[in-house]
Amino acid sequence: MGSIRRYLQFVKPYKKIIFVTVVIGVLKFGIPLLTPLILQHVIDEIILADGIAVGDKVNSLFWIMGGAILLFLIVRPPVEYYRQYFAQWTGSKVLYDIRDQLFTHIQKLSLSFYSNRKAGEIISRVINDVEQTKNFVITGLMNIWLDMATILIAVVIMLTMNGWLTLVALALFPLYIISIKYFYTRLRDLTARRSAALADVQGHLHERVQGMNVIRSFALEDYEQEQFDKRNSTFLERAVDHTKWNAKTFAVVNTITDIAPLIVILAAGYFVLRSGLAVGEMVAFVSYMERLYAPLRRLINSSTTLTQSIASMDRVFEFVDEKYDIQNKENAVPLNHARGDVEFENVSFQYEEESDEVLHDMNLKVKAGETIALVGMSGGGKSTLVSLIPRFYDVTAGSIKLDGKDIREYEVRTLRDKIGMVLQDNILFSDSVKMNIRMGNPSAADEEVEAAAKAANADSFINELSQGYDTPVGERGVKLSGGQKQRIAIARVFLKDPPMLIFDEATSALDLESEHLIQEAMENLAQDRTTFIVAHRLSTITHADRIVVVENGRIEEEGSHEELMNKNGSYKKLYNVQHI
Structure with a gap:
């Protein structure tokens, strides 16, 4: 967690814009949560309502749907635009600040450091790893909160509709949380190993591109192809290991999120048949299950993305922590004029x-x-x-x-x-x-x-x-x-x-x-x-x-x-x- 705390120091100057983005995002995800309620009203209060003429039902249908369409046409587009714009702008600014500090750091490192490091590996830290951390800002500080807010709002609405069905809907939540904790601990380590293998490929490639005249003059093309293949194969192994574990994660967690709605449909159908639950209420509740588990699925993707981001953060700050061999003493003075003795x-x-x-x-x-x-x-x-x-x-x-x-x-x-x-x-x-x-x-x-x-x-x-x-x-x-x-x-x-x-x-x-x-x-x-x-x-x-x-x-x-x-x-x- 030390890397996250250090990274948040770069995020701190933009906390206000992040807060605004989250608020706008809640509006963005909150508006679609009205759809199941509208669906329930149309089914129970218009289509299946007794004692109302068909003409009046049609009139009511057009009024309520016209208002809903206007809401989605007028409010939703600017909300969507500014959420995306502010999120990307903030992420890009944080990356700009980090790379700016890293370049300053690069210029202070001693020549002995560079004599023991490949230029391509350093470039990989500054470009690839820093770029990966952008997802922490957009996903970790914005989207996760939006998805959690969406889940919370959906749960509150579902509780007001039917408390028992809500408990059924949340029954698999503990299993979901345990699965996430188990799989993503290992995934972070695999992500770091894959990033290190990629940096090795990039460092080797950077050297060989610079020395292409040597390769050509000694006719080393076949030999160098073998050397590159070794490093590329190592990266492939690391990538496949990462992919296997990631696939297991998705297989287990998505199975949980797929089964949960089926259990709710079973329970809701039983309540309709036995307890007089309105059909519109059942349809609305099942619709909310999609609103509930769609954010959960996004949280799965977010967990993967965050794991990769945190592994990249570790590599970035490992580089930042490289010590300076040559530093100014505390009482060092500027050399304004030199005779040359x-x-x-x-x-x-x-x-x-x-x-x-x-x-x-x-x-x-x-x-x-x-x-x-x-x-x-x-x-x-x-x-x-x-x-x-x-x-x-x-x-x-x-x-x-x-x-x-x-x-x-x-x-x-x-x-x-x-x-x-x-x-x-x-x-x-x-x-x-x-x-x-x-x-x-x-x-x-x-x-x-x-x-x-x-x-x-x-x-x-x-x-x-x-x-x-x-x-x-x-x-x-x-x-x-x-x-x-x-x-x-x-x-x-x-x-x-x-x-x-x-x-x-x-x-x-x-x-x-x-x-x-x-x-x-x-x-x-x-x-x-x-x-x-x-x-x-x-x-x-x-x-x-x-x-x-x-x-x-x-x-x-x-x-x-x-x-x-x-x-x-x-x-x-x-x-x-x-x-x-």
Whole structure:
């Protein structure tokens, strides 16, 4: 029930509109409850009445039915419209609020969370599971109350007509309630398992769609079909288990609701024959049985729907409860201005508590405006080291200081606002070139965007595109070459204009022309900024003020290119290997 209480916090702002919707709904379901009474009156007071002329009977029939038809034509349509509109509007607004909060939550989760989760699974929580919870608002907070109100009104009317027949009509209610309690406890668990299997299918599919070029290039179609079939089969098993139990539920409960009217017809017929019950009253009472058990059948469907909604709620709030690894301290202050003095002080780091340390007791001082190149063999900890500066991860031991203060003392967003990053695989969004550059500063004018592109040596190729700056780049920038994507990434950092820069393998795997253009743009960007460059190709970092050799999570050497070449150490060996 904890999930329901939490969900109701999202519903609370709309409680007035929900109340109005329920009141309108009572009118909607209440009006048809007049039909059996009208039927009783027509049979007993008009058709079977003694001492009244046929003409008078016809006249009375037309008057009463004309009034009833007018009631249904004038009152019922607007009541039906507003009940449906308010119900759907409220449900949609609640979903909007939940997804809005979930997206905020998504942006705060740490990178370690994303490294252990499939994107498709996260999307499934935000889209599919949240959508399922809408039924809780419409069904659980509206329709169930309407159906219960309908049942209550019907029972009250039936009691005024014949108390004994009403007791007969309600005789199977306890059995109905026991059946619901028994079946729906199990159904909730089966629904959760089915949702988890569906999320697994969606996550696998999302990955494979993104990596379709790998599948094609290695001719893995048959293998991948088998892998997808395994997950799809698991979902099928979960869905069939859910369907079997759901079918048992409907079989038992609908049998109860079908037998009850037959018992009432038997009892009512007996009362007509033995106790003088009027025929019209019997017909009206049997009609009320349909009005009584139709809501009960809807409650069965509602129970199934609510079970699915609550299972989805559990998955949504399980996602909401994911902890943030990186959070602002209570007394964190905004970083309004940064000179760019950075100091690593006895820094150690490990990704997981059970894993080995990636960085070991590292010390490094960097002056404002200095360009530092980090080099070494793959897996040495270079990228990990620079990812600690914007607090993508927090140090396990030691501290990183910016302008003399531990970076954990600053508000995270203001810290990252002072850092510009260009990575090996920069993500471009499926929007225009202009919008991708503008992510560096969303309020920038077109002229500023173009100036940033020129500074990044990107303006010439952008103008050659089919729609220039308005050209869509495709998902993840698939329509652009690697060098073009890098230059757009550099352009948006130019537009951001931060005091600190991080280039993590920004020129690797590029052709020589692209590398030259990007190298030139990077050097222009790095002027008067504290800059960290992670590079494998040593020829691209010989200009750096200092080169730091990182091996096995430790600093082995540091100095200028000339100083390290004279040391005949690790750096010279790496350099010679690349220039043989």
